[in-house]
Amino acid sequence: MTQKVAVLGTGKIGEALLSGMIGAGWAPADLLVTARRRERAEELHARHGVTPVTNAEAAKSADTLILTVKPQDMGTLLDELAPHVPADRLVISGAAGIPTSFFEERLAPGTPVVRVMTNTPALVDEAMSVISAGTHATADHLAHTEEIFGAVGKTLRVPESQQDACTALSGSGPAYFFYLVEAMTDAGILLGLPRDKAHDLIVQSAIGAATMLRDSGEHPVKLRENVTSPAGTTINAIRELENHGVRAALIAALEAARDRSRELASGSKD
Ligand SMILES: NC(=O)C1=CN([C@@H]2O[C@H](COP(=O)(O)OP(=O)(O)OC[C@H]3O[C@@H](n4cnc5c(N)ncnc54)[C@H](OP(=O)(O)O)[C@@H]3O)[C@@H](O)[C@H]2O)C=CC1
Ligand SMILES: O=C(O)[C@@H]1CCC=N1
Incomplete structure (x- = not known):
């Protein structure tokens, strides 16, 4: 039928x-x-x-x-x-x-x-x-x-009890990655690259990283360590991310998204 x-x-x-x-x-x-x-x-x-x-x-x-x-x-x-x-x-x-x-x-x-x-x-x-x-x-x-x-x-x-958390992670998730790409492209401009080139470099890096996350079977920490050479460039960038509380900001951001999902439960206009 x-x-x-x-x-x-x-x-x-x-x-x-x-x-x-x-x-x-x-x-x-x-x-x-x-x-x-x-x-x-x-x-x-x-x-x-x-x-x-x-x-x-x-x-x-x-x-x-x-x-x-x-x-x-x-x-x-x-x-x-x-x-x-x-x-x-x-x-x-x-x-x-x-x-x-x-x-x-x-x-x-x-x-x-x-x-x-x-x-x-x-x-x-x-x-x-x-x-x-x-x-x-x-x-x-x-x-x-x-x-x-x-x-x-x-x-x-x-279980439905996890839906608000999942909404914060994967429902809204693509927006966080788009935001990161936007910010990293701005950084490229600060470093003197034309916007279109900066965009292409960041997007291809995102696609490569996403494919490795999906297909390599490696933990994200291991994948990051493989990029992070002793006394190299990456660790300088990571130190700045930690100094600026980016990890804590992401945790707080997803918690806020989860909380907003809970607030939407009533279907009201507020
Ligand atoms: N956007 C996202 O990333 C995600 C959204 N969602 C959820 O999906 C849902 C839709 O989101 P999204 O597609 O972005 O929203 P949209 O506004 O693009 O789509 C909703 C559509 O519903 C129409 N509509 C509203 N009321 C009625 C009605 N009574 N009868 C018929 N049509 C009606 C709207 O018409 P009109 O064009 O006139 O406003 C609009 O076209 C939301 O509940 C959201 O929480 C879930 C996951 C991700
Ligand atoms: O921002 C929102 O409310 C919708 C639900 C998940 C993604 N977009």
Whole structure:
């Protein structure tokens, strides 16, 4: 039997997921999308051949509903959806912070809910998607969710109690690396390199380091030690990073992201 999947609130994450699913073999005819603005719905149809519908139509005709609106818009979307979602639909939330109980309290009793935190490398099929079951989600629901998010990268099951931490690490994670590249490119300019050359040097170093982290099987400390020659250049840079508290800043930054994820749990506008 064909499984229809609807993405509700198809913005950056929703579109990356759609695109990956189509690339992995899903038929556009089996994919429904909703958007708040008509021109956005038309754009998605033109780009991917998917069918724009209303939120209520999606709830009635898709087997799986993937909700990818901002956390602050989730309450409004659920108010609109709840009367139309039969209890046998799988509801997957891609929103930061919002617990599965938020959905279970608003949808028909027994509705299976799965919470997923993915990240923007979904655009290049290198996402990290972290998956947790709600009260009524079964092994089949988790497997189906893995099949969907597996189209855009890696998946990992975690207890829901770890979702806010995972949001801080991998959900927001790409932003920290982009920030580092931006700062290191600025350093290149300070050292007299043209911006485009500095950018290329840093990006290729990032790709090389990421590939080694993934493929070498070595601990990051060992990989760093291999770059750090006695009385060499790298140790001078590392001393400055330590002097400026970069390690402590990163720990505090991720803790702040985790805390914000917790605050988003209510789906309120604050
Ligand atoms: N961006 C990221 O790196 C990540 C985001 N997330 C989570 O994914 C979710 C989406 O984020 P992102 O894609 O960045 O956000 P976007 O703003 O790009 O996408 C959300 C989309 O939902 C639309 N929308 C809002 N309300 C409704 C509604 N009632 N009916 C239909 N469409 C609606 C918005 O319309 P409009 O364009 O008119 O505003 C927008 O296009 C968030 O919950 C976020 O926490 C998770 C991991 C990473
Ligand atoms: O910043 C945010 O709230 C979203 C969730 C994880 C990444 N971006």
